[in-house]
Amino acid sequence: MIGRKPAKPKKVTPKRPMGKVLQSVRQVLQITHVSEEEAIWQWGEPRAAALPEIIDIGVWNIWKGSGGEKFISEYRRMVADCHLLLAQEALLTLKALAQFAPTGYLALHGATYRRKDGIRDGVMTVSAATADGEPQRILCLAPEPLLNTTKASLVTTYKIENMDKLLCVVNIHSTLIRSPAMAVRELEQVLSYISHHVGPILFAGDFNTFSNAYITEVDRVLASIGLSRVVIEGDPRTTTTALDQIYVREIEVLHAKVDISYQHSDHFPILARLKLK
Numbered sequence: 001m002i003g004r005k006p007a008k009p010k011k012v013t014p015k016r017p018m019g020k021v022l023q024s025v026r027q028v029l030q031i032t033h034v035s036e037e038e039a040i041w042q043w044g045e046p047r048a049a050a051l052p053e054i055i056d057i058g059v060w061n062i063w064k065g066s067g068g069e070k071f072i073s074e075y076r077r078m079v080a081d082c083h084l085l086l087a088q089e090a091l092l093t094l095k096a097l098a099q100f101a102p103t104g105y106l107a108l109h110g111a112t113y114r115r116k117d118g119i120r121d122g123v124m125t126v127s128a129a130t131a132d133g134e135p136q137r138i139l140c141l142a143p144e145p146l147l148n149t150t151k152a153s154l155v156t157t158y159k160i161e162n163m164d165k166l167l168c169v170v171n172i173h174s175t176l177i178r179s180p181a182m183a184v185r186e187l188e189q190v191l192s193y194i195s196h197h198v199g200p201i202l203f204a205g206d207f208n209t210f211s212n213a214y215i216t217e218v219d220r221v222l223a224s225i226g227l228s229r230v231v232i233e234g235d236p237r238t239t240t241t242a243l244d245q246i247y248v249r250e251i252e253v254l255h256a257k258v259d260i261s262y263q264h265s266d267h268f269p270i271l272a273r274l275k276l277k
Contacts, residue, residue, distance in 0.1 A: 011238045014266045024064060027115040028147050034111040034120060039137040041094055041109040041120075044101030048129045050159035051167060053276050054254070055083040059244055060262070060269035061173070061206045064091035064121065067264025072099065074262050078269065079105065083128045088173040088206040090124035091115075104128060110137035110154035110171075123154045123205065125171045132157045132166055138193055140175045140186050151175050153190050153205070157197075160276050165199030167276060172205035180217045183207075187221045195225060200250035200276050203227055206267070210240045222247050230256050230272065237268065244270055250277045 101107035111122035136155040209215040227247040256272035
């Protein structure tokens, strides 16, 4: 019908079975914080020395792999289509890290704490290219209240084909329960590690931006070094579940979407195609 406005996308919320939540909480009643010296694990042989000018990326809080074999199937489907995958809540042992680094990929895991069962939690960046230099884990300033668990960022850099500059990648998992002022302090801490970088920056992950106040502060702080948020057209997430974001500098966004076909985490992933300028 002429003049009819297009229907707004239906807002959806990913599943979060309470049984699995309680099971996870029981495991973190007793934790050990991972020191800087043993924080980084790596596994795999990437297929390339540098990333191409146009890259496909995924940003996904994988909820500790709680989806079991169905989650693993979804993960393998995603990583096969990505040059870079930034995952949060990556819960694993060194042996388990191997299944997250299929042939042709390098997986880097920055751990924050070790649970009662000995398994480490943290952020993981998986790449089809070799990381340039040493990756850096940056712990958040404040642990979560009550459980005392910590979250972190993982900073890596990569060469780009036919370009002199490196791509700096920040994979972040921000503290959940904190004030907007503390969110600012945490971001400023991460920026102090990358402010010297000359060239494109991809800054993405789970920012826990569950209100407009948080997203406004994150936008403001990251804009201080030229980063801008990728606005996703037709974003199907509600305000309180749009926790994951992508920020870029010197990068053209060719396409970005939230893919709700991935059902075995309590976050929907963001998939994007980027052109490195």
